[in-house]
Amino acid sequence: MSRLDPPRINRRSFLSLASMGSFFAALGTAAAGMFRLPNPAVLPGPVRRFKLGPPEQFAAGSETAFAEQGLVLFRDDEGFYAISSTCTHLGCTVARSQDGFACPCHGSRFDNEGSVIGGPAPRPLPWLEVSRVANGDLVVNADSEVPEGTRYRV
Amino acid sequence: MEETATQEFLHNLRTLPHSVKEACFRLGKAPESEREESQATFHNLFLHIHSVRVHLRTLSPTLTFGLGLMATASFVLTLITGVLLMVYYKPSTDLAYQSIKDIHFAVFTGRFIRNIHRWAAQFMVVVVLLHMARVFFTASYKKPREFNWLVGLGLLVITLALSFTGYLLPWDQLAYWAITIGSNIANSPRELTDAIGITKYFDPGGFQKRLLLGANYVGQDALIRFYVLHVFVLPLALVTLLGVHFWRIRKDGGLAKPEDPMGGLAEWGGERRPVFEPLATKTYGLMALVKGQRPPVNRGPENTVMSWPRLFWAELSVFMLTVATTLILAFYSDAPLKELANAAIPENPAKAPWYFLGIQELVSYSAFTGGLLIPVIVVVGLALIPFLDRRAGGEGTWFGTKSERAVFWQSFLFALAVTAGMLAFTVNYGWLRNWSPNIHQLWIIVINPGSLLVVIFAGWSILILRRKNSVRLAAVSLFTCFLVGFILLTYFATVHRGPNWHFYWWPSQWPIH
Numbered sequence A: 001m002s003r004l005d006p007p008r009i010n011r012r013s014f015l016s017l018a019s020m021g022s023f024f025a026a027l028g029t030a031a032a033g034m035f036r037l038p039n040p041a042v043l044p045g046p047v048r049r050f051k052l053g054p055p056e057q058f059a060a061g062s063e064t065a066f067a068e069q070g071l072v073l074f075r076d077d078e079g080f081y082a083i084s085s086t087c088t089h090l091g092c093t094v095a096r097s098q099d100g101f102a103c104p105c106h107g108s109r110f111d112n113e114g115s116v117i118g119g120p121a122p123r124p125l126p127w128l129e130v131s132r133v134a135n136g137d138l139v140v141n142a143d144s145e146v147p148e149g150t151r152y153r154v
Numbered sequence B: 001m002e003e004t005a006t007q008e009f010l011h012n013l014r015t016l017p018h019s020v021k022e023a024c025f026r027l028g029k030a031p032e033s034e035r036e037e038s039q040a041t042f043h044n045l046f047l048h049i050h051s052v053r054v055h056l057r058t059l060s061p062t063l064t065f066g067l068g069l070m071a072t073a074s075f076v077l078t079l080i081t082g083v084l085l086m087v088y089y090k091p092s093t094d095l096a097y098q099s100i101k102d103i104h105f106a107v108f109t110g111r112f113i114r115n116i117h118r119w120a121a122q123f124m125v126v127v128v129l130l131h132m133a134r135v136f137f138t139a140s141y142k143k144p145r146e147f148n149w150l151v152g153l154g155l156l157v158i159t160l161a162l163s164f165t166g167y168l169l170p171w172d173q174l175a176y177w178a179i180t181i182g183s184n185i186a187n188s189p190r191e192l193t194d195a196i197g198i199t200k201y202f203d204p205g206g207f208q209k210r211l212l213l214g215a216n217y218v219g220q221d222a223l224i225r226f227y228v229l230h231v232f233v234l235p236l237a238l239v240t241l242l243g244v245h246f247w248r249i250r251k252d253g254g255l256a257k258p259e260d261p262m263g264g265l266a267e268w269g270g271e272r273r274p275v276f277e278p279l280a281t282k283t284y285g286l287m288a289l290v291k292g293q294r295p296p297v298n299r300g301p302e303n304t305v306m307s308w309p310r311l312f313w314a315e316l317s318v319f320m321l322t323v324a325t326t327l328i329l330a331f332y333s334d335a336p337l338k339e340l341a342n343a344a345i346p347e348n349p350a351k352a353p354w355y356f357l358g359i360q361e362l363v364s365y366s367a368f369t370g371g372l373l374i375p376v377i378v379v380v381g382l383a384l385i386p387f388l389d390r391r392a393g394g395e396g397t398w399f400g401t402k403s404e405r406a407v408f409w410q411s412f413l414f415a416l417a418v419t420a421g422m423l424a425f426t427v428n429y430g431w432l433r434n435w436s437p438n439i440h441q442l443w444i445i446v447i448n449p450g451s452l453l454v455v456i457f458a459g460w461s462i463l464i465l466r467r468k469n470s471v472r473l474a475a476v477s478l479f480t481c482f483l484v485g486f487i488l489l490t491y492f493a494t495v496h497r498g499p500n501w502h503f504y505w506w507p508s509q510w511p512i513h
């Protein structure tokens, strides 16, 4: 017998190996099935479309922070835009600073357009979709991102 | 003369206290002979995890400093006070905060119990870390104790997980924002998958976050998950592993200690004691059932004493010391409770519990690298120690092999200088993003102060490996670097980080906001 020959195995140990093997395979499958449960099939969550009021309420050149909704609404000569105030690093709420936004948790800094200028944030602050509903009120959809620079004209 | 049944009954009634006592305590009195002392140990469920005789080195307080036992004691304290807190605590986002407030301000002794729970939990984290350090520096992880080192690491991870899950339960501002940050750290592999653009197909970060929160945001689903983990799953896992840990200590032949010399006389405690000498003509084979290089009978039994009562005195004193310390702390210092959780306004600065602040500092360079990659590297590195450093020697002795102490101090100073230098540099000059805002995120994930520290420490350890030609010394240098880095980062983030994670010399300089 050369060293490369597989060791001989008798019927009894083959059968016990096989039964042990199938036992653990079944156990593994059952465990995997069990771990499937905590992974939610639907993600419950509040609707994140926010009515912010009639456009006239916001003067050109103004900015309004909506803390509860987690966004800041801007109006300039070209129109409206909304920037999310949830930090793209680890989800703290950023505050306005002299040159843009600053995050209290890990020191990320963003400029007035939401681009990262310092700290660990991996992405710019998202710009959010602005639109209007039937009665003319402005609506921001915090779940829908638009490219930076997008304005909504009224 | 035959006893009547009535007489027998009356007799049994008269001797009732005695016979109940005899049934409960088989010995029924303080043991007087060695035989009775050994019975006292192995007839008792709680004592019989100890061997009947214990080595004098094991009893020496400076071998272990009782740290493992302190961890056990503080865990028992959290267990008892935790059950008491459960009586009033309600795991619902509407009620949780109010119920903690009730416990703190209205429930009789509620505040004290809550404080004990908090202090014992913190104490446990500290002593578990110290215990790990003592096991490392006494080289007690070496064969055959590799497995118990792994079990211990499992205990460390569970201990930290227990602290983290407990942090959410009060549902105050601290809790809410710590969990927001924590769950986003779980989400942070996205930083990497986003950077290379594969998140759509492969999103482990999102999966972990969903598993933790049960939703996209921190709310009721998250609270109930953390509650179940905190009061049931993790304690059960910890108790189970603890059982294995203790069992293995016994099976590995008690605490690690240097071999007693064979035969002749041995120095111990300034005395020369005779050591048992095995006879060449006799077999002691049966004893070989017990694991070890040699059957224990070959070692000098003269260096052991009866466990009863000295070991139990020692253990009881450590236990009482832990309880007393915790009670005093709990009496004088209250557990914090901030305002009700408010999703709109974070605490500023929003700091994690202090033992996670080192990680928070790393996270402020890169969420993925600092929050996940480096901790995983550290845990895997720790787990590998006993399998990479396999040469016997130095077991059960502080800095037991040649030049260990020197390497420890060199590495200590080296790590101190490098970590402090790195922090000073980052505070003064910022990092890649400050110099070039448009840099690709991948660069920041790979090259940041945290990852650089890991690389420098690894390099230092390789240098020691080459220079000193010893795996143990390389391990000592790396472990020391890790310890110093961890402590310094934790200190730095605790004291020198203020609002917006800016650097301040002292908290008193924080701007009023």
Ligand code: HEM
Pocket: B064, B066, B067, B068, B069, B071, B072, B075, B128, B131, B132, B135, B140, B141, B145, B148, B149, B150, B151, B152, B153, B155, B156, B159, B242, B245, B249, B254, B255, B256, B396
């Ligand atoms: C909840 C956490 C832990 C508890 C309650 C605990 C408890 C204990 C106790 C009571 C001992 C007896 C000796 C002593 O007190 O030092 C011990 C020994 C030991 N522990 Fe732990 N431990 C924990 C975590 C750890 C960790 C994190 C490690 C390492 C990664 C570890 C590795 C070991 C090893 C290898 C021994 C045997 C030491 C020797 O033979 O000298 N344990 N542990």
